[in-house]
Amino acid sequence: MTSPGEISRQHDPASGRSRAIWGAVAPGWYAQREELWETTRPVSEWMIRKLDPQLGDTVLELAAGLGDTGFMAARLVGERGRVIITDFAPEMVAAARQRAEEIGVENAEFRVLDAERMDLGTGSVDGVLCRLGYMLMIDPARACAETRRVLRPVRRPASGAMPCRPCAGPSGAGSTPRPSRSRAASSPPASPCRSGRPS
Numbered sequence: 001m002t003s004p005g006e007i008s009r010q011h012d013p014a015s016g017r018s019r020a021i022w023g024a025v026a027p028g029w030y031a032q033r034e035e036l037w038e039t040t041r042p043v044s045e046w047m048i049r050k051l052d053p054q055l056g057d058t059v060l061e062l063a064a065g066l067g068d069t070g071f072m073a074a075r076l077v078g079e080r081g082r083v084i085i086t087d088f089a090p091e092m093v094a095a096a097r098q099r100a101e102e103i104g105v106e107n108a109e110f111r112v113l114d115a116e117r118m119d120l121g122t123g124s125v126d127g128v129l130c131r132l133g134y135m136l137m138i139d140p141a142r143a144c145a146e147t148r149r150v151l152r153p154v155r156r157p158a159s160g161a162m163p164c165r166p167c168a169g170p171s172g173a174g175s176t177p178r179p180s181r182s183r184a185a186s187s188p189p190a191s192p193c194r195s196g197r198p199s
């Protein structure tokens with residue numbers, strides 16, 4: 001796992017500023033967690049339907065904030081599965097951990113992780129969630145490429161969408177099933193990848 005200190009050293013100033021801002025936002029988000037969840041829940045439900053997590057899966061949530069979308073997946077992957085809740089702001093990761101304790105999620109692990117430089121093995125997860133995240137990253141295309149790298153290819157038709165040209169190859173995957181079980185779900189209004197260009 002990359003420590004927050006290592007992340008600071010590796011990153012450009014813009015990334016450091018963004019991380020500091022999100023870190024400062026975290027306590028307020030935690031204070032308003034119930035209202036935030038009620039407002040945004042339909043997007044998470046859509047994403048979870050697209051991702052279709054299976055028992056035993058490992059699901060990664062990027063730029064997770066309080067982690068509520070990942071916690072929905074946690075219920076579906078069961079005790080043999082797990083979710084990895086990540087954000088590059090340590091304060092957000094701490095808030096997500098608190099939230100998990102509060103709602104009784106036990107199969108989640110928490111990491112400070114920069115989605116643009118993931119300290120995760122190639123082909124190490126079955127699905128990726130990223131709600132309202134890619135669009136706010138300094139280099140979303142790089143984050144999409146990293147997303148593709150960490151997804152595990154398995155011989156089974158896709159049951160979700162990867163509406164991301166850098167991730168999905170020259171034609172993009174969109175709603176077309178691909179010969180892979182790798183799944184990534186990003187929220188419909190938020191993906192920077194729909195056009196293939198960072199927005």
Ligand SMILES: C[S@@+](CC[C@H](N)C(=O)[O-])C[C@H]1O[C@@H](n2cnc3c(N)ncnc32)[C@H](O)[C@@H]1O
Pocket residue numbers: 018019022023062063064065066067086087088089092113114115116130131132133136137138
């Ligand atoms: C709008 S919030 C979304 C949080 C959560 N996904 C949700 O939908 O409530 C954006 C999140 O992206 C995180 N973030 C921004 N750039 C990131 C990066 N390069 N790697 C990881 N997290 C990042 C921020 O810390 C913040 O928690």
